[in-house]
Amino acid sequence: MNEPVLQQNMQQNMQEKYCRLGLHLTKGVGAVSFWRLVDHFGSAKAALAASRQEIIETAGIPQKNTVNLPNAEAAEELGRAEMERAANFGSRVIFAGDDDYSALLYAISDPPPILFVRGRAELMQGPCISIVGSRAASSYGRRVSFRLGRELAGAGLVVVSGLALGIDGEAHAGALKTGATIGVLGCGLDMVYPQQNRKLFHHIAENGLLVTEYPLGTRPEGFRFPARNRIIAGLSRGVVVVEAAKKSGSLITAQIAIDQNREVFAVPGQIDSFKSEGCHWLIKQGGRLVQTAADILEEFPELDKAKTTVNKQLDNPAEISGDMKILLDNLEPYPMSREKLIAKTGLRAEKVSEWLLFLELEGHIELLPGDEVRKLV
Numbered sequence: 001m002n003e004p005v006l007q008q009n010m011q012q013n014m015q016e017k018y019c020r021l022g023l024h025l026t027k028g029v030g031a032v033s034f035w036r037l038v039d040h041f042g043s044a045k046a047a048l049a050a051s052r053q054e055i056i057e058t059a060g061i062p063q064k065n066t067v068n069l070p071n072a073e074a075a076e077e078l079g080r081a082e083m084e085r086a087a088n089f090g091s092r093v094i095f096a097g098d099d100d101y102s103a104l105l106y107a108i109s110d111p112p113p114i115l116f117v118r119g120r121a122e123l124m125q126g127p128c129i130s131i132v133g134s135r136a137a138s139s140y141g142r143r144v145s146f147r148l149g150r151e152l153a154g155a156g157l158v159v160v161s162g163l164a165l166g167i168d169g170e171a172h173a174g175a176l177k178t179g180a181t182i183g184v185l186g187c188g189l190d191m192v193y194p195q196q197n198r199k200l201f202h203h204i205a206e207n208g209l210l211v212t213e214y215p216l217g218t219r220p221e222g223f224r225f226p227a228r229n230r231i232i233a234g235l236s237r238g239v240v241v242v243e244a245a246k247k248s249g250s251l252i253t254a255q256i257a258i259d260q261n262r263e264v265f266a267v268p269g270q271i272d273s274f275k276s277e278g279c280h281w282l283i284k285q286g287g288r289l290v291q292t293a294a295d296i297l298e299e300f301p302e303l304d305k306a307k308t309t310v311n312k313q314l315d316n317p318a319e320i321s322g323d324m325k326i327l328l329d330n331l332e333p334y335p336m337s338r339e340k341l342i343a344k345t346g347l348r349a350e351k352v353s354e355w356l357l358f359l360e361l362e363g364h365i366e367l368l369p370g371d372e373v374r375k376l377v
Contacts, residue, residue, distance in 0.1 A: 017095055019044040021082055022075025024114045025215060028065040031110040031227075036060055038113075048072040082215055089216060091118040091189050100124065105234040108260050112213040112231060118189050119209035123158045123180050127300060128235050130160040130257075132250045133167025133242035134275055139366050141243035141275065142170045144267055146361050148240065149174025149181070151293035156303050158182060160235050162228060163204070167242045167250075169197050174361075176203060182235065185212040186228035187220035211235075229253040238263030238299060240290060244278030251278045254287070263299055265290045320364070323347055324355045328364055331375040338371045 023029055023037070023044045037047035040059040047055070049072045055061050070078060086093050094100050094115045102124040105111050117124075129152055131145055149159045149171035159175035161168040163183040175181035183204045187193055189212055192201045204210055211231065214224065229252055233239055239257040241264070244250035254264050266287040269276025283289050290296060297303055320328055323345075330344050342352050356373060359365045367373050 015076055016043055016045055018076040018079030018083070019048060019072055020095060021079030021093060021114055022070060022077070023048065025078055025082060026070060026075070027068045029069070031112060031213075033061055033065055034113045035110055044075070045072045048075050085216060086116060089118075089190060091116055091216075092121060094121060102126070102128075102235050104128070104237065105231065108230065108234040111234065115211055115213055116189055116215060117209060117211050118205050119207075120180070121209060123182055123209045124211070124235060126158055126235070127156070127237055127302075128158045128160050128182065129296065130232050130236040130239040130253070131167065131171035131242060132161060132229075132232065132239060132253050133244055134248065134250065135164050135166040135168075136275075137166035137170070137243050138269075138273070138275055139360060139368070140269065141167055141267075143360055143363055143366075145170035145242045146174035147363065148242070148267075148290075148293055148296070150177045152296060153177070153179030153181065155293065155297055155300075157297075157300065160184065160232055162186070162225075162232055163193075163197055163201065165194055165196060169200055171242075172200055172204060172208075176207060181208040183208065183210050184228055184232045184235070185210060185214070185220075186224040188212060188214050188216045188218040190216045191218065191220060193220040225249060226252060230256050233257040233260055233262060236262060238265060238296065240265040240267070240296060241279050241282060241287075242267045243269060243275045244282075245274055246277045246281070248278050251282070254282055263288065265296055267291075320359075320362075323351065324359065327352065327355050328359060328375065331365060331373065333375055335368055335372040335374045338373060341373065 023034060036059050038044055041047035041050060048069065052066045055066050056063050083093050094117055096106055096111055096113050100121045131149055133141060133145060145167045153159050153175035159171055159181045161171045163172065163185060172181045172183060181204060189210055192198045229249060233253050233256040239254055239262060241250050241254050257264050264282060264287045266279040266282040267290045268279060268283065326345055327347060330341060342349050356365065356367060360367050363376065365373055365375055
């Protein structure tokens, strides 16, 4: 192909991308409407050049959704400006079908036409596994989520979650200890939500990947999170539910995974814990029961060597020595106040807090309400 023709094709390709982005940004146009228009007319530019009547009659778009449609020229300018804004923010715009767009996500029904990303876009190529669960997680749930995140990432999987409090946050934090993680947002990349995860948010932006289908300035609102959940499931070969009540967003994510023909795993909890009722229900329905990371890695035969390494890690947990061992040796299976523990060991309060958090994440103790702690046996 000669140079002028090549340049013309590249220019036309960029014009179409700008139009797609402009269409995506249009109020009332979701993924379903977007793909109906593009599939019917062959391109976003052609769709936006069509009459409103033609769009309603032939593309099956409701009239109310055509009110805000810009013409092709206006959409192109809108898309161009948004791409420039994203670049100035330090993020990228990835289009469905681009090399960096996840093939697994592209395979779902009505995939996000556009993704705004910040960080290592190549992580979307996986292999990815999602870990989801309750925001109001128990200490058991937080501990399991952190450990699974750490061990699965260490085995070579990219851990995907929604950056929420509780299970999500622990899975991300664990994954960052040994490997990579993707945080999927229900808002713009410039919105840190929840604020309690600000440090984690920036850590993922620097060392992992943040993904959203929403442009800068989009605030987190409840109706956006089911759409976010389909991306979490869509990026992954399987979804692990750590803690979930009977009616939970995590079960919605699990159902999406089932609909997308992905594996569903569930971590059992105490039989009388309402926070694990959803997990127990998933197991009854045929979800894979998870006791260790190795149960999940069985679905990834290409990671056999890594699975062996994880099993060795499980058999040889982090060594507890020095003052941390003194702390652990002074705990019992029944609750003890932190104040009493400090008095009993003579250790500094700030160090005790730091070590207790480590011991909980390693599965040696349980932090209880009322500033109490007990040893796990």
